[in-house]
Amino acid sequence: MVHQFGDFQNVVYAEALKGIASRYPFDYPSIEEKAAKALPDWVYRYVSSAAGDGRTQRANVEAYSRYGIIPRMMTSPPERDLSTVLFGKKVDVPIFMAPIGMIGLCSPDFHGDVAAATAAGATGVPYCLSTFSQTRMEEVVPHAGGTPVFFQLYLPNDRELAASFIQRAESSGYSGILLTVDSWTLGFRPNDLVIGNFPQFRGFCMQNYYTDENFLKHLSKPPEEDIAPAQRHYATVFAKPLDWEDLDWIRTQTTLPVAVKGIQHPEDARKAIDHGADVIYVTNHGGRQVNSGVPTLQLLPDVLKSAGTTPVVFDSGVRSATDALIALALGATAVGLGRPYAYALSYGGAESLTHYLRGFLAELDLCMAVAGFKDLEELREAGVVRVTG
Numbered sequence: 609m610v611h612q613f614g615d616f617q618n619v620v621y622a623e624a625l626k627g628i629a630s631r632y633p634f635d636y637p638s639i640e641e642k643a644a645k646a647l648p649d650w651v652y653r654y655v656s657s658a659a660g661d662g663r664t665q666r667a668n669v670e671a672y673s674r675y676g677i678i679p680r681m682m683t684s685p686p687e688r689d690l691s692t693v694l695f696g697k698k699v700d701v702p703i704f705m706a707p708i709g710m711i712g713l714c715s716p717d718f719h720g721d722v723a724a725a726t727a728a729g730a731t732g733v734p735y736c737l738s739t740f741s742q743t744r745m746e747e748v749v750p751h752a753g754g755t756p757v758f759f760q761l762y763l764p765n766d767r768e769l770a771a772s773f774i775q776r777a778e779s780s781g782y783s784g785i786l787l788t789v790d791s792w793t794l795g796f797r798p799n800d801l802v803i804g805n806f807p808q809f810r811g812f813c814m815q816n817y818y819t820d821e822n823f824l825k826h827l828s829k830p831p832e833e834d835i836a837p838a839q840r841h842y843a844t845v846f847a848k849p850l851d852w853e854d855l856d857w858i859r860t861q862t863t864l865p866v867a868v869k870g871i872q873h874p875e876d877a878r879k880a881i882d883h884g885a886d887v888i889y890v891t892n893h894g895g896r897q898v899n900s901g902v903p904t905l906q907l908l909p910d911v912l913k914s915a916g917t918t919p920v921v922f923d924s925g926v927r928s929a930t931d932a933l934i935a936l937a938l939g940a941t942a943v944g945l946g947r948p949y950a951y952a953l954s955y956g957g958a959e960s961l962t963h964y965l966r967g968f969l970a971e972l973d974l975c976m977a978v979a980g981f982k983d984l985e986e987l988r989e990a991g992v993v994r995v996t997g
């Protein structure tokens with residue numbers, strides 16, 4: 609069945625005729641503004657902060673305005689097919705929710721992982737659960753219904769714990785492992801440093817660790833009785849300085865597809881594929897790690913060339929469906945949403961996030977419609993145009 613995501617727009621207009629105004633905004637600036645009011649200051653600060661002076665975060669966002677698409681006329685596709693293949697599974701939408709440690713804190717009930725999975729179930733937008741989760745991984749995945757959920761792995765510096773995370777993800781129904789390779793240590797984030805804002809050290813979003821016997825066996829007391837030993841042990845196991853042999857090892861631990869998240873250089877894409885990656889994930893962590901100043905959108909074409917037939921997914925700086933469309937037109941298999949969905953969760957939990965995702969999909973679908981592309985293949989064939997030098 610082909611979903612017409614654009615129909616959401618008609619529902620909104622029809623409700624307005626009955627005097628029912630939309631409860632939630634549709635544009636990114638209003639979404640961020642509402643989140644800044646709804647979230648506790650330290651949570652908003654954590655989500656919005658970036659490495660260094662934030663130039664990479666800004667460059668990510670600004671990059672999209674240098675690209676455009678030339679619409680085609682008299683081809684008016686009455687139905688659009690936005691489906692793609694993600695981790696070997698056909699999905700109806702070419703977007704997904706990227707892993708956000710602390711998403712648990714972004715929902716008013718502080719169970720944002722469950723709320724995000726619920727919104728995934730309601731919209732068909734796949735969700736990636738971070739290693740840092742307020743709710744243990746086993747309890748999150750059932751809320752997504754049949755929508756795929758992926759598990760993002762920060763590889764612990766303890767093989768038993770690492771193997772356990774992977775096995776737990778596999779046995780509880782996750783559809784793939786995303787190995788994050790750009791954050792084996794924390795980037796320098798002045799806006800958090802100034803108030804010493806690192807929620808994990810205060811025990812937030814640690815449920816995957818605190819429910820794992822391979823973590824608990826190293827503690828003198830359980831975390832709920834004494835948090836200090838848990839904090840100390842966490843600091844020793846997060847995270848392993850990575851090398852390519854770690855990817856070889858992960859491959860021996862699971863039959864699930866593995867994506868390598870954090871690739872920016874074409875040679876790293878090649879190496880990841882040589883070491884068994886099923887998917888390349890181009891991202892700079894939303895400018896939170898290396899403050900390079902280089903937007904990921906600019907790096908995507910060379911990585912695509914190097915990856916050949918291996919699927920490449922992408923994120924960083926996507927703030928509207930038009931941004932996603934450009935990355936898809938360049939050749940990304942699917943595009944990840946980051947901060948915007950964390951903000952959309954903050955003022956109404958699963959309900960406001962579902963509204964946001966429906967709006968995003970409607971915009972994407974309607975962009976395809978008015979530009980004259982019936983599916984992603986046609987969009988890719990049309991390609992993108994660089995607007996400015």
Ligand SMILES: Cc1cc2nc3c(=O)[nH]c(=O)nc-3n(C[C@H](O)[C@H](O)[C@H](O)COP(=O)(O)O)c2cc1C
Nearest residue numbers: 655706707708709738788893894924925926946947
């Ligand atoms: C608050 C926050 C927490 C994040 N936590 C994780 C994480 O736990 N694992 C991970 O791989 N990436 C994490 N990321 C990076 C996102 O997956 C994604 O790459 C990034 O948000 C994209 O940039 P954008 O938000 O500017 O679009 C985090 C990003 C933010 C903003």
